[in-house]
Amino acid sequence: MTSTEHPVFVSLPEEQRELIAAVNGVVAPVPAGTLDSLGAAAVVAGPHEVALRDLWDVVTRGRFWDHVVDLAGQLSAAGVKPGDRVLLDVAAGWEQFAAAVAVLRAGCVCVPLPPPGAGTDAGRRAAPTGSGATVVVTQRGLSGRPTWPSEVTVLTPRRDPPAAAASVDPPASDGSRAAFLLPRPAPAGTVAAWLGYSHRVLLNALTEVNRRVGLGVADRVLALAPAESGTWLHETFGALLAGASVVCAAENHRHDPGSWLAQGRRDGVTVCFLTTAMLDDLLAHLARTGDPLPETLRAVVVHGGWLAPGRVVELWEAAGRGLTVLYATAPVWPGPLTVLYDVATVADDWRSVPVGAPVANQRLYVLSEARNPCPVWVTGRLYAGGLLGEPVPAVSGGTVTHPETGEALLPTDLFGRLRPDGLVEVVGDETTQLAARGGTVNLRDTEVALHTHPAVRQAVVVVSAVDGRAAAFVRPRDGVVLSAADLNTYLRTRVSPFLLPARTEIVGALPLTRDGRVDRVALAAGPDVVVPLVVTPPTPTPAAPSGDRTTELMLRVTAVASRIFDVADIEPDANLMDLGASSMQLVRLASVVEEEAGIAVDVEELLAFPTIAVIVGSHLATESPAPAPDTVRPVGAARDDLDHRPVVDLGGVADERIGRRRTSRAFAAQPVSLAALGALLGATRSIRSRGAEKFWYPSAGGSYPVQVYLLVTPGGVTGLAAGSYYYHPRQDRLIVLDPAGALPAAAHREINRAAFRQSAFSLYLVGRMSAISKTDYADLAWDFTVFEAGAMTQLLGQVAAEHGLGLCPVGAMDTDPLPDLFALGAQDRFVHALLGGVPLGTA
Incomplete structure (x- = not known):
């Protein structure tokens, strides 16, 4: 309901009022039509072009649209009327996207559901009642889970629709009707609210992001987000509108950077959307393995959390080339990305990357507790206006009114401030607000300080729901030993005593939501959701061998390394990373040394011990006599931890063919x-x-x-x-x-x-x-x-x-x-x- 409260308006200086007006004054024509109608136009423009790829299929636009029209016809035949709400319970992949478009094509509101399990069952059971849906579109093999109420109609798309499927004429619309109803999860797998978005709001957001990324027909967009996330709309519908093709990642690969990197290289991905937590995982994977980014990748849209400047620099270094980075924010989650910032450079004095400014036809305000506009540099709550504040037919809102303009605003969970250059900075959210001495302090400052520690990969600080005190969760970089005492000493010189964590946990991984954001609510609820850190004792660096053969190889490898790293001379035991080498350059060194000097390089060993001595020493070891059987280093993941248990000796003789492989x-x-x-x-x-x-x-x-x-x-x-x-x-x-x-x-x-x-x-x-x-x-x-x-x-x-x-x-x-x-x-x-x-x- 729209609030009737009208707090006393406090006016700002004229120059600041003009700045706020300029930030929110960008206006552009909103694309006419609906998501499905504009998608149909893209299909007509190129029916034989590839629309989607997943791990087991390649689908042309024409075939994709046959499935859309056929399912829309099924919905119409089942008596579904325009405006009805339809649950989408289809596994991740191209068929899920086709089903969503079909729901819109029939004039209905699409309500995506998460898959069963992983704490989602309670929300799924309550979905028909909570969302007001009367129909569920599911999939063969999924129709038995769960048992839907008898009043809910269950439809299963045909696997091979007829070539001349009857078309359903979508109802005429100016785009103001509801298109999607997205669930906002609450603890225990329930749904806190259902947020409705019209075709008009989504088309505006999708086309603005497409324009900033330069998305076109030559692009391939990696779809990693779940369908109940607003980001999925950009990955799928945004790509369809731009004529790009979609590369759908498997559900179980969503949080595995190695898997979707391989898929990105195989399918030539050019654009991907990553949460800041997924970016952290990606950077850790690249540093640990030397795995390259896809050569085709040209743009990364980062969203879903505050962005540390160092992350952007590390991503650029990993790419080794020009890479477009767009920082995007959904003020109201889950929802579309409507606040953008093109990260062209990173300033030395930035504590975090600003979220930027709202896209055309959207507005973003920083208001105080009394809902007065905050002056420049003063922190307040962020409120979203413009198209996001427009009422969606048949969807209840939660808006308040702007004290001066009277426009409808959506309150967000974010706190931020406006800078003099017109950019907005997010400085925290509900989970970072700590009560102290009768006021409130923001724990995001503690997070930012922790991220400046060179051994920290990821850090999150929240207010514990258990004792109301600050709790820090820190994930160190691979191979680094870090203690809570070290971090607390580091923080004492960088933040106020009120911002020091009462508890600091060193963790191996942080809990993530299904769409890849750090689950701050789960962290605040208790520490048992984190993955403990397993510390492996470091392996000593092997000493460099000696002799004429050693000297010869040292000179050859040093010459190659000096050329690649543009360094005049390199000592055999010098750490190459201390000379400025990146993990990608080390992989290149291994390749060139193998090609020019005939030396096979163990890349993983080189990344662990980046010295010329390791390259030469490892190679000479392969030229030496084989070690005795009892000195051979074991490989693989055999369960040696079970050796204390009773055994049965099979007494077999090893097949000699094993040694020949x-x-x-x-x-x-x-x-x-x-x-x-x-x-x-x-x-x-x-x-x-x-x-x-x-x-x-x-x-x-x-x-x-x-x-x-x-x-x-x-x-x-x-x-x-x-x-x-x-x-x-x-x-x-x-x-x-x-x-x-x-x-x-x-x-x-x-x-x-x-x-x-x-x-x-x-x-x-x-x-x-x-x-x-x-x-x-x-x-x-x-x-x-x-x-x-x-x-x-x-x-x-x-x-x-x-x-x-x-x-x-x-x-x-x-x-x-x-x-x-x-x-x-x-x-x-x-x-x-x-x-x-x-x-x-x-x-």
Whole structure:
């Protein structure tokens, strides 16, 4: 309800009133129509263009729209009327997006639900009553969870809609009707409120973010957010409106940066939206593994928390190139991103990155407790106005009125201040307000101070709901030992005594909400939600070996490192990171040293001990006699912690073939015989046995979607011309695809390029997703495809060793050249590659 309170208005100096008016005075035409109608226009413009990709399918705009129109028709046939609320209970992926568009196409309000489990069941059970929904759209395989009330109509989209599905004419609208109703979670998995957003509000926000990012038809947007998050609307509907394609991440990959980085590289992602917590995880992953960002990535939209300037600098350094960073804020959560700041540079005196200013047609005010406008630099609560304050038909509001203009405003949970340059800074939220000496202090200052400590990766300070005192949760950088006492000593010289935490926890990970934000409410409720830190004792740095061979290699590696790091001279034991080297530069050093000096570098060891001595010492160790069996360093994740339990000795003899299996990263300049290559490929052929077709490895539902493609280098295989081929498993034949087919070394990651250049041939395992998507295993199509490729890789490795061949597995590369090289279809997906040849030293 709109508040009837009208506090006494306190006027500001004229220049500050003009500044506030300028900040909120940007006006632009609001796109006419609805999300679905403008989406339909994008489909008509390019029906054969790719609209979405997920881990198991590639969907064109035309096929996507067939599903939209068909489900909209189902809704109409079921008696659903425009304005009705429809629950969306579909697993993450392209079908979820298609179902959401169909709900809007039928003129209804879409109400996305989180999946069962993970503390969401209470909210799901109450969703029909709380949201006023009478229909749920679900998915085959999901319809049994939960049991919906009898008065709720359950619809399941058809998997293969007819080509000429009847269209549903959407009701005429100026965009003011409700489009989405988003749940705002409360503790115990319930819903605190349902926030409604009109087509008009969402179109304005999506097009403004698209404009600032420069989103267009050449872009591929990684969709990581859950459907009940406002960010998901930008990742999906925003991309559709701009003509870009969407790359849908799997539900269980949302908080795993390694997984979505690999997907981003495979699918050529150009734009992604990351919360500040996800950015922290990404930066930690890059520093720990040396894993590169996708070369295609050009823009990152950061949201969902305060942004430390150091995070932006670290991201730019990891990219090693120009990368657009847009800092975006949803004043009312969950909701669209309506406050933006283009981070072009980071000032030395910034404590945090400002959130910027509202987009066109939106307004943002800093008001005091009495709801008077706050002067510049004075902290107050943030209120959102403009389109966000407009009433949404059939959706109750929670607005108050502006004391001077009388416009409707939405109160936010954020506290901030206006700077003289017209930018707004967020300085805290409800969880950071601590009562002290009859007033309130802001614990965000403590967080900011903790983030300036060089050993801190992530820090959150909240007011404990248990005792009302400040509690700090600090995640150190990898490999750093940090104590609460150290941090408290550090803070005493940087913050007021009132801001010192009563308790400081050193943690391994912080709890996250489903959309990837730090769950501050959970932290305030108690410390049992954090992941404890497991400290691994540091491994001593190996000493540099001595001798003439050592000196020779030291000089060669030093010359390469000096060139890459632009340093005149480097001592063997000098820490390369102290000289300014980044983890990405260390990975490049490993690749160049391998290519130019013939030294295989253990990248993980180099990242742990970044010295030239480690590179040379590790290489010389491989040239020395093999260590005695009892001195071999164990590898893998075997459960040695169970050795105290009773055992049963199997008394078996190890298969000698285990010792012959190895990964070859260097190949001799010698051609492979056609007979050896034929034997290798023959491991993947099929035969007729007892009236059935049999392979040497299993496949889900007997679908065998993984196909083998071959690329031969000039002179690589005796009696076989260079070019690209398809291996036909039933015919045991190579089918010529492109006699001039070739692949640039740049298509492979830098660390694999030397091996690719030396290889005589390379194999590419490609999944034909159409073969498995129509089986009973469709929901796990990609998982089973990867499993099958793994079985094939193991088999190929074993057969290669038996025929004197070596293979180098490659899991990530630029796949854009592959469709033309191997005549692939829209539903063919790269899974794995193997570089092959005669191993160096065995020729």
